Amino acid sequence: MAETTRRGPVRLVLTVVAVAVAMAILLSLGTWQVKRLHWKEALIADIEARRNAAPLDLAGIEAILAKGGDVDYRAAAAEGTYLNDKERHFLATFRGRAGFYVYTPLQLADGRYLFVNRGFVPYELKEPAKRPQGLLVGPQSVEGLARARLSEKPSSLVPDNDEGKNVFYWKDLDRMAASTGLAADKVLPFFLDADATPVPGGMPEGGVTEIDLPNSHLQYAITWYGLALALAGVVIYGVFRRKT
Secondary structure, rough: OOOHHHHHHHHHHHHHHHHHHHHHHHHHHHHHHHHHHHHHHHHHHHHHHHHOOOEEEEHHHHHHOOOOOHHHHHEEEEEEEEEEOOOOOEEEEEEEEEEEEEEEEEEEEOEEEEEEEEEEEEEEHOOOHHHHHOOOOOOOEEEEEEEEEEOOOOOOOOOOOOHHHHHHOOOHHHHHHHHHOOOHHHHEEEEEEEEEOOOOOOOOOOOOOOOOOOOHHHHHHHHHHHHHHHHHHHHHHHHHHHHH
């Protein structure tokens, strides 16, 4: 009987500790999701401000990069001449269709180059000769969104780029440039996604930039706080029942 009596307080203490630990974990997870929610909302607002601002010239984009700033999704504009014979093709889907994004070097007045994602073409129009009207010649102006370069393959699941077939599975700017024979030090360290301004013949189809930032942190926070509230309800019910 004495041993049973001793077990009662020990069991109570262990229960209190377990409940306290569980409650602390649930509340900390909920609070973390609230912090993530504020971060994600600020990021979305920042991106919206960048993309809707007046387009910066390339010097403006380079100045941001020089200060260590983020140029992704910033509205930008450029002028130059497309090197249509040096197109690089990035495997992509757009509006439910499979095909390629066409990356074409734009030769600038200072002799440097900017790779422009001119937009989407379906598989059957991969070869430039099949869409001659869209091969813009002479001085051109283009507006769109600056895109940061990737420093490495985004995942081990992504295939290696097939430069021989001119099919890129990830946007390796260095290899895109090298495979066209352009000097690396002459290529600007970012891309430009062209806007949806129509081109003769309709291809490539611009305006392909997709900004998809899921924001489910509020739902997660409610879930964790809800579980904490449920746990508190169970504890209160247990205490009440014990007293009665």
